[in-house]
Amino acid sequence: MDSSPLPPQPDRRNFLTKASAVVIGAALALVAPVAGLMVFLDPLRRQTAAGGAVLVASLDSLAENGEPQKFSVLATRIDAWNTTPNVPVGAVYLQRLTGRQVRAFNVVCPHAGCFVDFREANNCFHCPCHNSSFSLDGKVLDPKSPSPRGLDDLLVEVRNGTEIWVHFKNFRAGEKARIPV
Amino acid sequence: MKALLDWLDHRTGGKKLLHEALFENVPGGARWRYVWGSTLTFCFSLQVITGLFLWLAYSPGSQTAWESVYFIQHEMWGGWFLRGLHHFTAHAMTVLLVLHLMQVVIDGAYKAPREMNFWSGLVLLLLVLALSLTGYLLPWDQKGFWATRVATSIAAITPVIGPALQKLVVGGSEYGHHTLTRFFALHAGVIPGAIIACIVAHIYLFRRHGLTPKEPRKNPDAAFWPDQVFRDAVACLAVLVVILFFIVRYHGADLGAPADPAEQFPAARPEWYFLFLFQLLKYFPGGTEIIGAMIIPTLLMLVLAAMPFVGRWQLGHRFNVGFLWVLLGGIGWLTYLAVNEDRQRPEYLLAVQTADRDAARVIVLAQSPTGIPATGAVTLLRQDAWTQGPKIFGQICSTCHRFDGHNGSGGQPKDPISASDLKGFASREWLAGLLDPERIAGPHYFGGTKFKEGKMVKFVQEEVTGFSAPQKADLQKAIVALSAEAALTAQRHLDQRDAVIIAEGRKLLGGEALGCVECHKFHGAGEDATGPDLTGFGSREWLIALISDPAEERFFGKRNDRMPAFGAAKMRTALEISLVADWLRGDWYEPTRAKGGAP
Known part of the structure; x- marks a missing residue:
């Protein structure tokens, strides 16, 4: 800046003034960031809604030969402030096993969260992102697959003879263990 | 540590900068009157930080703005405090700007060579007011929406470019998504950017010319640190304490009901520091606004901007100071007039009451298990019987009917009552009154209608009066049974308890003894009846059908008095009719057990 008279040197005896100025200054500086961080960290304390069973399909709509078929899972979606009933919240592959037994896999690849495809030609599940492949029972097929675990199977109930109810859940990707999110 | 600091200093010159910042000369020593600039800088930094965090949770859009602000205020951790801090700091800034301006003018700090400094300050004043104006709309509540409509309509009277200007600001001819995206970009991007540029210039110029000392100087010159820093810090603390007081007192910032372009809002007022302009507009007749x-x-x-030039004349400084006082006095007087006028206007007070009621109600609905639909929270109020029922009743029913003696919202219609009072319609008490010989021809039932001379009145006054004790007991049972047809929410427990009586009463209603079926149909009985069908009397379906077309065979037929066919004649929508019916039946969402909130 331009030439100004020599500034006076600080007075070392003003310890109390200095200390108070620093303490007050620190307190002033903290208020807004703390208030903001609380709101910012809000998602950490929110629990995902515990998913009950959802009616996904009827038994008759599944192929008798056990070939997997993809179905949307419709449920109430809560997105921050909006509550929307009866919208797709995910998807599952359903396979008819012997008798009235049904197997359900979450379509999400446990590696990084892409949706896996069912490949009729190879009779396996295949992830289009990083080439993980899974057998019909959900196990990792190719040992070179990057997925740390097999497809996530979901609890299925057949109610009233034909209604397929799935306890739909998502699991954390990239982990060996199945941890619900 | 020291090595690291030295390394940094070598590359940035930070030490010198810090030294310059802290050991700036304060001529005449530290004084309390120099704190205003610092408090403003403090407030601005509060606004930047709180604003950025609010940004992380805010969503500009006409179906999401109010909703996201609601979520911040009522669902997010400490959200009410963050909003409150941002809101009340904005108010504090306006006050501090005025104080800073007063100090600068009174101390003559605007004089040469500090003209640029003064002007950049005036620009900052306008920019901060622009922040307030744009920020007021962002929650997209009724008050922000309607106040902003006024503000943008004023922009439209600018000569030549006015209409185009308004369209650009609003983002179209209607207020909507683009109004919000534009206001938000202005509020959170353009204006703060301009403010930062101006503050940099303002502080640079301030440092260049130094502080303007208030004469006479009481003490020798001193460094900014620590005495002036201490005073600045204490002043900022005082400002913060006042802000905190208001945050706690009002539990954060106010959030009105969501904006509804179809819902008139007479309680719309600008923020208090714009009230003087609002008041001033009242004095200019059409065409001269x-x-x-x-x-x-x-x-x-x-x-104001000419002050540095005026100040050169002999009496110029006095003129400037005098002008400022007169200006502030005038603003204060206009503000007082605006507030006072509103306070004495019953319609305004009623509008504020309704606004508060709607604002509280929409929160209850938003926290209900159904939550906020994707169409936005405004739908919740539009489809809420508790909110809309009284309004619709006041508009279409209360010209003849009353509700507990008033028009549904507590007001008095201009014509006297000329049809039944519908408070508690179809309840046991209401029916007992109808069947009371003393009351049936009174103003609360058929007194004001042509049915005053009708068969029902004759029946009650001639036959029921002469009822024996057992007949009266039977009539009681019939009343209970008829009221149960309505399945009123408020009587649910009573109806459950009295199931046996209701069964008996239904037989009596359909039987010959009481004589009801001579004129009324009731569950198959009364084939030749010509009076209103009592099957499902007062139920939702029955009431909606009646309001839709009272002259239908099932109701009054040709004998209908004056009641219009609100539905059949397309006078009101099906939704409106069902809302008023639900309201009359006391059927609306109550958060008694279903405690809403975060999933």
Whole structure:
């Protein structure tokens, strides 16, 4: 800046003034960031809604030969402030096993969260992102697959003879263990 | 540590900068009157930080703005406090700007060579007011929405470019998504950017010319640190304490009901520091608004901006100080007039009451298990019987009917009551009154209608009066049974308890003894009846059908008195009719057990 008279040197005896100025200054500086961080960290304390069973399909709509078929899972979606009933919240592959037994896999690849495809030609599940492949029972097929675990199977109930109810859940990707999110 | 600091200093020159910042000379030593600039800088930094965090949770859009602000205020951790801090700091800034301006003018700090400094300050004043104006709309509540409509309509009277200007600001001819995206970009991007640039210039110029000491100087010169820093810190603390007081007192910032372009809002007022302009506009008759809205404010700003030149004359400084006092006094007086006028106007007070009621109600609905639909929270109020019922009743029913003696919202219609009072319609008490010989021809039932001379009145006054004790007991049972047809929410427990009586009463209603079926149909009985069908009397379906078309065979037929066919004649929508019916039946969402909130 331009030439100004020599500034006076600080007075070392003003310890109390200095200390108070620093303490007050620190307190002033903290208020807004703390208030903001609380709101910012809000998602950490929110629990995902515990998913009950959802009616996904009827038994008759599944192929008798056990070939997997993809179905949307419709449920109430809560997105921050909006509550929307009866919208797709995910998807599952359903396979008819012997008798009235049904197997359900979450379509999400446990590696990084892409949706896996069912490949009729190879009779396996295949992830289009990083080439993980899974057998019909959900196990990792190719040992070179990057997925740390097999497809996530979901609890299925057949109610009233034909209604397929799935306890739909998502699991954390990239982990060996199945941890619900 | 020291090595690291030295390394940094070598590359940035930070030490010198810090030294310059802290050991700036304060001529005449530290004084309390120099704190205003620092408090403003403090407030601005509060606004930047709180604003950025609010940004992380805010969503501009006409179906998401109110909703996201609601979520911040009522669902997110400490959200009410963050909003409150941002809101009340904005108010504090306006007050501090005025104080800073007063100190600068009174101390003559605007004089040469500090003209640029002064002007950049005036620009900052306008920019901060622009922040307030744009921020007021962002929650997209009724008050922000309607106040902003006024503000943008004023922009439209600008000569030549006005209409185009308004369209650009609003983002179209209607207020909607683009109004919000534009206001938000202005509020959170353009204006703060301009403010930062101006603050940098303002502080640079301030440092260049140094502080203007208040004469006479009481003490020798001193460094900024620590005495002036201490005073600045204490002043900022005091400002913060006041802000905190207001945050706690009002539990954060106010959030009105969501904006509804179809719902008139007479309680719309600008923020208090714009009230003087609002009041000023009242004095300019149609066609001359531009004088109050633009010419006068611009002239006043020009006089302020001319202060450095005026100040050169002998009496110039006194004139400047006097002008400022007169200006502030005038603003204060206009503000007082605006507030006072509103306070004495019953319609305004009623509008504020309704606004508060709607604001509280929409929160209850938003926290209900159904939550906020994707169409936005405004749908919740539009489809809420508790909110809409009284309004619709007041508009279409209360010309003849009353509700507990009033028009549904507590007001008095201009014509006297000329049809039944519908408070508690179809309840046991209401029916007992109808079947009371003393009351049936009174103003609360058929007194004001042509049915006053009708068969029902004759029946009650002649037959029921002569009922024996057992017949009266039977009538009681019939009343209970008829009321149960309505399945009123408020009587649910009573109806459950009295199931046996209701069964008996239904037989009596359909039987010959009481004589009801001579004129009324009731569950198959009364084939030749010509009076209103009592099957499902007062139920939702029955009431909606009646309001839709009272002259239908099932109801009054040809004998209908004056009641219009609100549905059949397309006078009201099906939704409106069902809302008023639900309201009359006391059927609306109550958060008694279903405690809403975060999933």
